[in-house]
Amino acid sequence: MNWLILNCAQILHYALQHMLLSVFPILLGTLVAVPLARLANGFRLTRSSIYVASSVLYAIPSLPLLIFLPALLRTKILNPVNIEVALTIYAIAIMLTSASHAFLSIDPSVIHAADAMGFGAWKKFFQVELPLAGSQLLAGIRVVSVSTISLVTVGSLIGVNSLGFFFLEGYQRDFPLEIWVGIAATALIALLFDQILAICGRVLMPWNHRRVTRERSAA
Amino acid sequence: MEHGLGIAWKSVSKTYNDGTVAVNNVSVTADEHRTLALVGSSGSGKTTLLQMVNRMVTPNSGTVLIQGQDNQGMNPVTLRRSIGYVLQNGGLLPNKTVLDNIATVPVLQGTRRKDARVHALELLDEVGLEKSIQNRYPSELSGGQQQRVGVARALAANPEILLMDEPFAAVDPIVRRNLQDELLRLQSEIGKTIVFVTHDIDEAFYLGDKVALLRPGGTLAQVGTARELIDHPADSFVASFINAGCLRSELQ
Numbered sequence A: 001m002n003w004l005i006l007n008c009a010q011i012l013h014y015a016l017q018h019m020l021l022s023v024f025p026i027l028l029g030t031l032v033a034v035p036l037a038r039l040a041n042g043f044r045l046t047r048s049s050i051y052v053a054s055s056v057l058y059a060i061p062s063l064p065l066l067i068f069l070p071a072l073l074r075t076k077i078l079n080p081v082n083i084e085v086a087l088t089i090y091a092i093a094i095m096l097t098s099a100s101h102a103f104l105s106i107d108p109s110v111i112h113a114a115d116a117m118g119f120g121a122w123k124k125f126f127q128v129e130l131p132l133a134g135s136q137l138l139a140g141i142r143v144v145s146v147s148t149i150s151l152v153t154v155g156s157l158i159g160v161n162s163l164g165f166f167f168l169e170g171y172q173r174d175f176p177l178e179i180w181v182g183i184a185a186t187a188l189i190a191l192l193f194d195q196i197l198a199i200c201g202r203v204l205m206p207w208n209h210r211r212v213t214r215e216r217s218a219a
Numbered sequence B: 001m002e003h004g005l006g007i008a009w010k011s012v013s014k015t016y017n018d019g020t021v022a023v024n025n026v027s028v029t030a031d032e033h034r035t036l037a038l039v040g041s042s043g044s045g046k047t048t049l050l051q052m053v054n055r056m057v058t059p060n061s062g063t064v065l066i067q068g069q070d071n072q073g074m075n076p077v078t079l080r081r082s083i084g085y086v087l088q089n090g091g092l093l094p095n096k097t098v099l100d101n102i103a104t105v106p107v108l109q110g111t112r113r114k115d116a117r118v119h120a121l122e123l124l125d126e127v128g129l130e131k132s133i134q135n136r137y138p139s140e141l142s143g144g145q146q147q148r149v150g151v152a153r154a155l156a157a158n159p160e161i162l163l164m165d166e167p168f169a170a171v172d173p174i175v176r177r178n179l180q181d182e183l184l185r186l187q188s189e190i191g192k193t194i195v196f197v198t199h200d201i202d203e204a205f206y207l208g209d210k211v212a213l214l215r216p217g218g219t220l221a222q223v224g225t226a227r228e229l230i231d232h233p234a235d236s237f238v239a240s241f242i243n244a245g246c247l248r249s250e251l252q
């Protein structure tokens, strides 16, 4: 307990660091994967390649990636950019498949109706496809968020510190409490991000959260 | 009238990729400011024919003239915004409220959203819906309400041409008759060029200044006024299609 009180400031510091390091890959991964998945869905060949690309990206082991990235990006090994790039790659890997599924799940008759109303391609994407794929996209982003927040801790191995610092130090000093505090704080952050995303979903997509949705009558 | 104002399908045919012949060499005209009723049993190519007008379907052969001009030369997006279209299944956007659904096309055309909504509210009244439903989403409406919103949306940009695909199919007979009367009243005021699709011959006779009857296989059986079809059916198919309708009317 004493340790906890003495290191309160440091825990907060690393928690903040942890959040900062997580936000960027979640956002950038989503921003890259969503349009890419939508584009790829348009052609049979690219659509079927999405799953392969996702799996290959996700299969890259994280530690070697973190060691190779500095050479590839010509960055210093301690530069946080390395871990951010690595995490963005994993975020894209997860998000590509779920975004592709999200767009494919839209009722084709609604797309047909939008075309018939005279939506151009861009307006159709932003006003119809994106909102209607929204709840499934959000589900994907929530997975990305949790996964990123847990992966950030790996950065401690290459000196980019987050709550992962406590895993490493706790292990080195054989001090389980420190490890447990690291785990609990990481889980709390994951929970916090998840709740924020859920609230965003409710605010941005009110049509999914009104009363009991009636069956649409088929004419 | 014969000279090309309104909509003219000229020897159009459509075979879908899977080999289904939906429309087979049909020529018919929808006269300007009049209602053409397209009638035929399920699968006889009514929707296909209708969608050739706003270029949702491209015929394999033949042309569609709008006010004398081949619509293949027109920009599809602009063309679609200029034509009111009531889709067979309602076709409302689930992520937009009733009001915003109705305002869709004017907003696409550049009308300010606020103005478009004011007009949309008037249209809600026009098609006999309560103003209180304006902020609902389509999933919160009954099938009949959805269809009426669809009609209001088609009217919103004040188009010259109105394509209506079985717009009153999801309502009970009494409400349907109300809506039909409402449409006749509206049409006497606004005088659009209407193509009205139905599989109900009575509805076709009631609403159409002219009726085009399609046969299974997508060929045209006969075109004419209700009187002409009743008094001089072209063949036994036309006669039996009309008789089936009359029989039902008598039974009702």
Ligand SMILES: Nc1ncnc2c1ncn2[C@@H]1O[C@H](COP(=O)(O)OP(=O)(O)OP(=O)(O)O)[C@@H](O)[C@H]1O
Residues within 6 Å of the ligand: B016, B017, B018, B020, B021, B022, B040, B041, B042, B043, B044, B045, B046, B047, B048, B049, B088, B199
């Ligand atoms: N996209 C499509 N691909 C393949 N076949 C189609 C397609 N759309 C329609 N068809 C077929 O073409 C034929 C005509 O269809 P269409 O929708 O024009 O009929 P309809 O007269 O409107 O029928 P209904 O009264 O049931 O709406 C049908 O046999 C239908 O199965």
Ligand SMILES: [Mg+2]
Residues within 6 Å of the ligand: B046, B047, B048, B088, B165
């Ligand atoms: Mg149809």
